[in-house]
Amino acid sequence: MQESLEQSDESIGLRKLVLYREVVFTEAGEAVVRPVQRASVAAVIRNPWVGSGPSADLSMEQARIAPVLAQLLTDRLITSVGGADEIEAFGKAAIVGTAGEIEHAGALIHTPYFGNLVREFLQGESIICFADTRAEAGETLIVPLWHKTHAATRSHYQTISARVPDAPRADEIVVIAAASTGPRPHPRIGDRMTDPVVTTETLEVVPS
Template structure:
């Protein structure tokens, strides 16, 4: 076990009024909570890395709480996703350690969500950008909520760091009209439909 070292954090909220068509009654909010942390495995191969997920859990929970609050409260959140960006001295598997702490944190804060939390991860240098996939919190097949948010910071990740992120949205894409399962028709049995 090691002490989690956070260099910086950011909280970003986009307020989307339209995508070229008529403005909805309520703008869509799309937000990201980002943390830049030291990668304790940078520069070497370490066979035993799972313990670091326990170190990440409190950070994930704090990020999820702050992000939900920034979007007007957990009850307003309809979409979510997570991602990690590993600096060049790390490996992709280090980014995979964010899956459980990030995903379970959002599920705890949003209580009762059924759908798997989609994710992305990659290796990148300072200023790299990452697209975070988003799906509906209760049914992955709700096409109107298939979305993404590009995230990144100009000075992260350094080679011995990781950038971890959570993304939440308050509704479907603005002007969604691609068909598929409607959010009002979710059965909520399996996280898919």
């Protein structure tokens, strides 16, 4: 974690970083209470496991690469939205190229070497919601987000689209960290903590 950025880039096979950021000011013709920023940062890296086979041990490269990615992505995410304390919701994702296994995507994001550090850097407590897939270059992935400390807060259930036009190449993986500084525009569908109890027995009419 202390090595220079240039050394980190080379060690993980980093080809490019892609930052996407949007600011929502109005919805349905009305201004939101406060503008909300949504952002994602994608790292395109060489897949270290291409050709290794389904019985290969992924743990060594996982422990080496994932912490570097966690810091690389969150540093830029934090900078893009004005600070970790501005972030209210977060998510993670990965797209593996066609020469890799879907497990290769999971090996980088479904691990404490990535998830625990992303959570710490973004000052969160919740489990980080996620998406992963295998695809050709240019595939759009919908990254889900939810509240970073109160996962049951339904107002913060939202998504952001992430896409790198020329990635992943067959032997690459795209790893994504995403965040939002607030809820959906005009949230008003209640909250899991205050919802009434709803079962087939409490409903007067149950769809058949």
